[in-house]
Amino acid sequence: MQNVEATALLQPPVAKRVTPAGALVRRALSLLVVHGILIAGAIFILLPFVWMLITSIKSPAEIFAVDFSLWPKHFSGAENYGRALSKVPLLRFALNGLIVCAGILIVQVLVAVPCAYALAKLRFPGRTALLALVLMGLCIPIQVPALPLYMGLAELGLLNTYFAIMMPFFLSVFAIFLFRQFFKSYPDEIIHAARLDGMSEFEIVWLIVVPSAWPAIAAFAVFSIVAHWNDLYWPLIVISDTNLATPPLGMMFFADAETGSNYGALTAAATVLTAPLVIAFLIARRRFIDGITMTGIK
């Protein structure tokens, strides 16, 4: 084995010594192809972002000019952003997004953590059945219970409330599933020691187990916030009041009101509503990528 590794290590220099120029050309060529493909893809990915930013600072005359230019000749950013902010309550949409995401996340964690701990570490009647229900719940997208939930909320006169936007998501079976995986690997000896010290199960969960599950909770938080900041389907159903609109819904209201007339303001609005998450992503890249992919289900 060691011999094999040694030959493997020796090989590249040997090859280089035989035809240094040829190897160099080959390497340069493959780098060119690889980066060529990656850059082409990156342009496709970045196109709407770049176009959004540029249009948001262009004047209407330039936007509607037939011969398009990339960089604006006249800077109209202030007008566009001003118009977007005054025409619709953009900051209100962002605030709504914040309230909804925070509300959902807090309840999700408060409900899922004890349940996940019970499923992972406690023996109680109905545990297997509950676990089966949770696993089944994983397969049911929001669009399925949406219809009866909508009717129920309408019956109770709760449409057009924050509660209506948040309520279907208070229970995240996914959070229970994820936290249970985490808690299961927590050493039983520590829990026993805590019990012998006279700690209650409640204290054990929140003071001992939860701090150790921080990576799982952070990952879930990213996943939950991204999902609910961007969700359109459910808010579209229960919210018709502009003042309660979440970012995607607000964007839709705005697009409807401004169709074809003011792309400058429209892209300015899109920039404002996309910015918070994108900036958060750029700051905490790894956390975001891990959080969203760890969860796998979107």
Place this chain on the structure above:
Amino acid sequence: MTTAATLPYVGQPVRRDRQRMIERIAGIGFAMPAFVLLLLTNVVPLLVLLYLSFTDFKLGELNSHFLGLDNFRKALADPVFRRSLYNTFIYVAIVLPGAVGLGLLIAVLLHRRKRTRSFYEVIYFLPVTSTLIAMATVWQFILHPRLGPVNGVLRAMGFNAIPFLSEPSYVLPTLAAIGIWQLVGFNMVLFLAGLSAIPRDLYEAAEIDGCRSGIDRFITITWPLLGPTTMFVIVTTSITAFKVFDTVAVMTRGGPMGSSEVLLYAIYLEGYQYFHMGYAAALTLIFLAFVLLFSILQTFVLERRVHY
């Protein structure tokens, strides 16, 4: 599964019984809020949905009748619903190979880059975190026949402008391209994780055995070892693509002439615009049947790689 009760407390029967009691009470207490919410937001709605699907219930009308399976029969014969189902599958058929294939290609190319890897990673992941509705509005503008840059470039090169969103036969591929745009980065990250789990010395061994070109290495090592990851990515991509709604709702509203009407949009219109609750419930159950089909596959795959 080691639970507290099975661990050595043999010498203290009283204490063990007490501990069992505490566990039972605490377990039920801890699980109760989740259980109640699970009933309220999943189980009861599902039962109501099932019941509704057998009736002609309409919101705002007092009388409703039991129809048996009529709603399902009507759905299967309804040209609008059939078209939306067909369109959804066409959409999935374009997005699936596109988003999985491109995600894999980018991941393989990125895997061995050291300095530029995180730079590209951030770019490709950007659409995953951005608000799709806002970006869809921007896409609509980019693809505008007269004002958009894409057609601007086409015209400058001497081609005719392409009516991406107003020509029925172009709409689904256009929406699918945006779907791919949104999913590539997500799939790329999943593939990168799969790639980093492949031991390096396998490649070195293969190189000694004469696997010199990158394509050889990919076929003999990467592709077979990436199998479980690929399976997982295919299933999640199918489900996400199957649930296409946002871009349709913002960009086309099912048009032109129903050419981009998809399953969720049809359900949305029936249930929340026309208030045909019974019929919408039946459509929802058909939707659920398809999602479950994908999900069963997914849980199988998920069980195998929960520790990802």
